[in-house]
Amino acid sequence: MSLPEKAFPVSWDQFHRDARALAWRLAGNGGEWKAIVCITRGGLVPAAIVCRELNIRLIETVCVASYHDYDAQGQMYVLKGISEELKADGGEGVLIIDDLTDTGKTAAVVRAMLPKAHFAAVYAKPKGRPQVDTFVTEVSQDTWIYFPWDMGFTYQEPIAKGSRG
Ligand SMILES: O=P(O)(O)OC[C@H]1O[C@H](OP(=O)(O)OP(=O)(O)O)[C@H](O)[C@@H]1O
Numbered sequence: 033m034s035l036p037e038k039a040f041p042v043s044w045d046q047f048h049r050d051a052r053a054l055a056w057r058l059a060g061n062g063g064e065w066k067a068i069v070c071i072t073r074g075g076l077v078p079a080a081i082v083c084r085e086l087n088i089r090l091i092e093t094v095c096v097a098s099y100h101d102y103d104a105q106g107q108m109y110v111l112k113g114i115s116e117e118l119k120a121d122g123g124e125g126v127l128i129i130d131d132l133t134d135t136g137k138t139a140a141v142v143r144a145m146l147p148k149a150h151f152a153a154v155y156a157k158p159k160g161r162p163q164v165d166t167f168v169t170e171v172s173q174d175t176w177i178y179f180p181w182d183m184g185f186t187y188q189e190p191i192a193k194g195s196r197g
């Protein structure tokens with residue numbers, strides 16, 4: 033496993049704030065969204081926050097898996113697609129939500145299913161940006177975002193090492 037150069041750890045508080053900021057941006061777009069399609073699993077958390085803020089009650093999932101070990105992206109698997117009802121009109125008025133876009137490959141696969149939908153992610157890396165209509169924070173391509181649901185509390189070595197005792 034090769035670790036990425038830079039780390040961007042995100043706490044639950046920070047994620048809640050950033051997902052709410054995404055909702056504010058989407059509200060500012062003047063959009064009336066008829067449904068959310070969230071890209072599992074990472075998109076489930078921001079989708080819960082955005083649907084509460086924007087009063088959207090029709091929530092669909094598209095189940096995509098690609099990363100198996102940190103920065104190694106493997107084969108893309110669509111485990112569950114989107115309902116025919118939401119795909120009608122090319123997804124006009126539908127909001128697609130994910131936690132982030134990295135290379136943009138996941139976003140491209142889902143966009144192809146709903147070409148007229150609006151794609152929103154909380155975080156974006158430069159390669160994925162062209163796939164995203166609305167996002168909150170950009171981080172560099174060589175940064176790995178650590179989400180709070182993947183983390184736990186651990187002891188931190190002091191910056192000046194060797195002074196634990
Ligand atoms: O822009 P890309 O390079 O395609 O990467 C972004 C995708 O990778 C992660 O999902 P992952 O496939 O790891 O599954 P998960 O959401 O179940 O963790 C993340 O949640 C995005 O969906």
Ligand SMILES: [Mg+2]
Nearest residue numbers: 072073074075
């Ligand atoms: Mg994902």
